[in-house]
Amino acid sequence: MLRAAPVSLGSVSARERAGVIRLELLTGNEQRAGEVSLDELDAIVADPRHLLWIDLEDPTDRDFMLLQREFGFHPLAIEDARRRHERPKLDIYEDYLFLVFYAARPSESDQLFTTQELSLFIGKNYLVTVHHEPCPEIDAIAERWREQADQIEESKQRVALLLYTLLDTIVDNYFPILDALAERTDRLEEEIFEGRDRGALEELFQLRKRLLALRRVVGPERDVLNLLTRRDIELLGPDTAVYFQDVYDHILRVTDAIDTYRDLLASALDAYLSVVSNNLNQVMRTLTAWSIILMSLALIAGIYGMNFVNMPELRLPWGYYAALAGMATLGISLLIVFKRIDWL
Structure with a gap:
């Protein structure tokens, strides 16, 4: 069954920690709650029947030391997970993958949207997600996995499906942002041609700036997903390429839409200057x-x-x-x- 519980690693209690660690465990015959010791964590990871998902929110230096000690993550991967504003990328190590991806969600402010960096360590039977702020996508995916625990347990590539679910949810959340961009672009064009163009130039440049910021995130993510569609990544398995191809198609749509709206904004700027x-x-x-x-x-x-x-x-x-x-x-x-x- 699938269990979700806040846990503390080792002898560090939850009250002594600034961050939050959550554990999701998919196993056929065990139930877990409360503390998970380091010895138990080693046994869980060593058993291929288990699928472990550890989510760290606002981790401390001690959390990263524990991760490096328990999973043997490379110091460069730990450093990239600790630092913010890393470029989206996929690093392939001997027995795990390190992935940097960005979630985005609409914002009511002039910024139009906000981004959140996620660092992921993907092993054969575990997934470690690291983020510095609360991530609604994580909560939604955890609930989704609890509902589909029986189906997931029968799959041979469970960690790949978990990764697919996470990336698919993140990419799908880009589309409301594009809808908001399209609405503001149309409204701006109407204001320009109707003569209500006071402040239009400033808003035009603001929209182009935000589009460029989103393009800088989505462009490298497209390359990352293109790598995940390759069938030669043994850790994910060849049968899961079709799932990542689906996410890749979605992000291609996002990229094409960004380029289209950027051209529309350039046309709107030309129209504004003509007016x-x-x-x-x-x-x-x-x-x-x-x-x-x-x-x-x-x-x-x-x-x-x-x-x-x-x-x-x-x-x-x-x-x-x-x-x-x-x-x-x-x-x-x-x-x-x-x-x-x-x-x-």
């Missing part, structure tokens, strides 16, 4: 048209404002009214012309 340029051109046309009209009127006023003695029009009784009529005629004519060519 701004057109608005600026219209303003320049309007200013030019009024400048020409006023300069024409100022030309007439300037001619008859000169202080020459020999200007016969200045002595005509109707000269003033004729100048005003000429200025009005010229101004109205120019106004009509600019209206027709859509400059005003």
Whole structure:
């Protein structure tokens, strides 16, 4: 049956620890609860009938020392699990795999989504997951495995199925983020073309920045899943390649969608710049048209404002009214012309 219980390793009690260790044990004839000693852990791992899942949340240095001592993990793998912001990757060791993967979930803030790093040690009959914050995906997968314990126990590649379930859940959680990106992109395009583009440029660059951040995570993960689809990884078995191929297809869809939305944002940026340029051109046309009209009127006023003695029009009784009529005629004519060519 499948058991889930908080456990402490060795003589370190749960109250003395900053992190949380959870153990999931799939076995045919035993029930476990409470403490699991190091001797018992060795016996569990040594028995191929058992499938052990150890989940460490916010582990301490002592936790990593215990892992290295009990499982014989390479110091470089322990160092990568301890440090944050590692690049997604798959390291193949002699009797286990070390995998770095990122979970992502939607966020209500301007960041649009948050990512969480997961480090996984995969052995023949055990899986060790390490993360520094609470991970909802872990809880969901643990519950899913409790419900399917009988089916899992009959499988020959149980650790591969557990790994597949975890990766499939993580990758599927990328799609709500893409839906939110698509919705914000569509709304942004509408605001741009409807003229409600105040702050649009800042939001455009923010979306492109977040898309780039997601692409930096998903791109290496695609390469990792491509490695897992190979049938020559003896630890996982050739029959499980089809499961990882399914996850690989999903992450390909995610990658294609990211590239598509990035192109859409580039098009939206071009559209925004075109709208701004057109608005600026219209303003320049309007200013030019009024400048020409006023300069024409100022030309007439300037001619008859000169202080020459020999200007016969200045002595005509109707000269003033004729100048005003000429200025009005010229101004109205120019106004009509600019209206027709859509400059005003």
